[in-house]
Amino acid sequence: MPLLLAEGVTKRFGGLVAVSHLDFEIEQGGIVSVIGPNGAGKTTFFNCIAGFNRIDEGRIIFDGLPIYHLRRDKIAHLGISRTYQNIRLFANMTALENILVGLHHHLRSTWIGAVLGTRHVREDEARAHQEARRLLQFVGLQGKGDMLASKLPYGDQRRLEIARALANNPRLLLLDEPTAGMNPAETQQMTEFIRRLRDELGITILLIEHEMRVVMGLSDRITVLDHGERIAEGTPEQVRANPRVIEAYLGTPAT
Amino acid sequence: MYARWVERLTDASISGFLWAFRIVIILVVVVGSALTLTQGKYSVATWIDLALNGLSIGSIYALIALGYTMVYGILGMINFAHGEIFMAGAFGGYFAAVGLAQAGFLNLNPLTALLSVVIMIAVAMAVSTTLAVLVERIAYRPLRNAPRLVPLISAIGASFFLQYTFRGFFGPGIYAYPAIDVLGQAVPLSFIRLRWVDVLVVVSALVMMAGLYLFVMRTKVGTAIRAVSEDKDIAALMGIDVNRVIVTTFAVGAAMAGAAGVLYALMFRQIFFFTGFVPGIKAFTAAVVGGIGNVPGAMLGGLFLGEAESIGPTLFLDGFGVPSPNQLRDVIAFTMLVLVLVFRPSGLLGERVTEHKA
């Protein structure tokens, strides 16, 4: 049984059909990319999975549970985390605090406990800080925990956003263009980092990406969207050879 | 595990609470109405009176609500100072009326009275429009891309600034509107009691709303307004001067509010610097009830609210033996605001903005 299964997912905005009868699945431990030209409905599909959009038709099943009617926080509790195309960190919080917010659901202190400063709460907090620092280190941001998120360089912001998503201890991680705006060296680093996420943490990864080298190098399977519809699905080699993909994605060659 | 369970319980009790809330409101409305009607204290004529009164006040709310709804449609902000723009119109109309009364024009004959009202409305529109354009320039334009609460707080500031500026200029006292004799007289109809002022209010509100609707739907400027409220960036790319369109929207909304100010003052015959506050909030309620951002919705919402607060206290509450239910008129209006926001935030006719914009 696949970890995530989408069947006939359709999402409309007024008259515009952003995602149309999309079937999709991703196996446990896989890295799957969703590619397609701008406006193909990739981010909309992400939003449907993570509960940012309500789907109009079809169903989305995560680990055997239907999730398409759930609120975002419930979906997060089930173990789905995401990042955003245009980085959405909490700008007025430090890097460490951003990760601590991501740990929110795994902490147990109540407000009365926090006011009284009970031992339970103090231990809870200490564990959280330890875990947050571990995650900072994992994404290579050690020593930058006290910086405001908005003051970090761009690449660090991307990594911090991933660290925040990891804090939820996800089984499925949705990465929306993680290498957007990066130079080739940074892109290479990010590619290796994503592979580590799967290999070391065993997280299943669903990726939206424009950078073909990243997509081809990382993915087990690739789904190609155009105008909200799936036009191809398969291994990188199969997709690379598919004439419809070449036509839709690269445009018809100039004559 | 225990904490998860607590969370689930809280979730369940929240939705249980919301259902109970719904049921209580429905019970109050249904049982209250049934009790009132079976007691038969009120004659059909009384109900007609109340309904007509609701129609007049409702059309005034509708006129004010247009300004809220258009500005919300275009900027996504609540123009909290709109009630004060309405009040400013009432004051503008007042000074025009005093001038006309001193000239002996106001009560010369029904025709001059009607002309006077037209002049008063014109003056009120001019005053309101000027103020609204100034407020937009000073308090809103610099904050256009700020998070939602920033322009709202600035608008609250503008609201207090205008109120207390008027208090400073004209004092804290109540101004009695000059009487226009014709308007106080009854319309010669046998089956209903109706004053000319009610006819004037409803008819002029309808005329102005129709005019506004045509303006928005049929003219070039109206098309630009609609384009900008769809998508500012694309409209700008199409060569539309977005700033000008926004100022126009404020001006048109303010003109409607100014006219409403005169009509309101003709109905209630007295104004002071705080006059705009409560009608302002109620008109916002009307805009929400109709579906904010939706021009016909604002009209419908205004009428709906007017009727609800006119008939509501007697119909829903009198049956329970609530003493002086009319004191609670505003409670009904504000409860309605909360009900709509909670259970149908898109209003009766639906919010015009789509999901990806909201």
Place this chain on the structure above:
Amino acid sequence: MTDARSAVMVATTTRHPWGGVVRVGLLGGVVAVYLCLVGIVPTFAERPLISGAISLGHTAIALAAVFSGYLAARRAPAGNVQAVTAGALAGAIAGSALALLVVVGEVVDVRAVMLQASPVLYDLLTFGMGLAGFWIPAVAGAVLGGAAAAVSTLPSSARLPLLSGLVWVVVLGLFAGLLRTPMLTGALSGVARFMFASDGLTPIGAVVTFVVAIGATVLQRRVLIRQRIAKMPAARRRALLAPALVAGLLVVLVLPLSLGGFFSQVVALAALYVLMGFGLNITLGLAGLLDLGFVAFFAVGAYTVGLLTSPGEFGIAQWPFWAAIPFAALIAMAFGAFLGLPILGIRGDYLAIATLGFGEIIRILAGSDLLKQWLGGPRGILNIPKPIDVPPGSLLAGPNQIYYIALACAALVAFVAWRLRGSRLGRAWIAIREDEDVAQALGIDLVQTKLLAYMLGAAFAGLGGGIFSALVGSIVSSSIQLFVSINVVAIIIVGGMGSIPGVVVGAVFLIGVPELFRELSSYRFLFYGIALIAMMRYRPEGLLPSRIVRRELHVPDEVASPGAPANGSVAG
């Protein structure tokens, strides 16, 4: 934002340098005429700063000329002569607007429309000469504008002492009456008589103040105290700071005892608003929920204490204050849950209006016939006892004990807020304030988390209401007004969201000062309006923002941050 603005300024300056000066002058004129017609000048004229010479009204209007002169000098072409000329020109234009007002007002009576356009105002503007002296404001404007421009061209080593001299004259002039009374009885009575008249500084006192303030500033700049402190190691700085803090605390604690009477009523009220400001700071400052219906919970608390303690007509229990006050907070909290549950799912700006509606609903209900048999309606619940039963005349009699109780409660609230700020809940609130969609996608339950912030705000509002009813000794429906909510919101926004010292400063300036000076209080909401707009435009983070917000907004922007929202996200 500021950069863009100055860029625009430069552009206009290079186009028509003198056009900008004229515009500034006209703007100054509009402001000056506005200040006259709205009544600020004639009303403030009743409070002299320097006895028999200068009033606060004159000061207000002079400021309009001074500011246009100062701004004009910055717009003028380079060169000191040009700057002073520009200042004088702008000041003259601003003054001429007043001259025009005098002429028009004396020739045509506009009082039928503008209440304040009275002979009193014209006498004030012309120093009693009426129409014949219409030129006086124009000349005075030119002099003031020119002087302001001249001062602005001075090097800062000369400018700052001058400014501080002027500021001290105004401050001491304002507080003269308050300072004089206690000083007269002590060893300082000679000084008091020399410096202070019964209404403001004596002319000699003003000169002395001015000179001393200049001297002190010059001296302070010589010694460079700030830099020295900044250079000190952290431990020594703390060692210096601790006695200062203790001294400050002592002043705060003995303040009402030393001044007595009316003043202690005012500080008690200010302390009460500090308490409520801390409470709303959780809701608005941390969680970003704009609650305009704070008065609803204030009312619940006040009526709870009234009902539980009053031996009068409507009292039900005649408990002591101390037994009743926890219930005031708890019942207000329950109301917070009851009212908050339905609405906390809706968007922030709608939420603000919905809470405003709640405030109005409670206000109307409190005064309605429906609840009159229980709450007393407009007549209210009377004879609410004071918390501590002491004989009249003792130190803790009257408002003084309320002052200490309010302070203690405020400290408690601040402690709670501080503890929560560092917990997972505080972080969740700030996350919701910053970006509620992302916060939810990280697993935060929005309604539950917001509800807690709302309920805590409500509880502290109830606490404030309960203490208020003990302060006044009664609770009547007319005390339940929208302005209670607006006061608290304004305190937080002016003081700085999320900042504890900010709330204190906000409460002192917005509650304490207007209560002390009755003339100011009738224009209180006018100032609120201006303050709210100005704060949102120029300093959305408040005057004394919390540490982290300030760091964010004032660290130079060396790195472009594509993902971060623009300035002003504090309130979002």
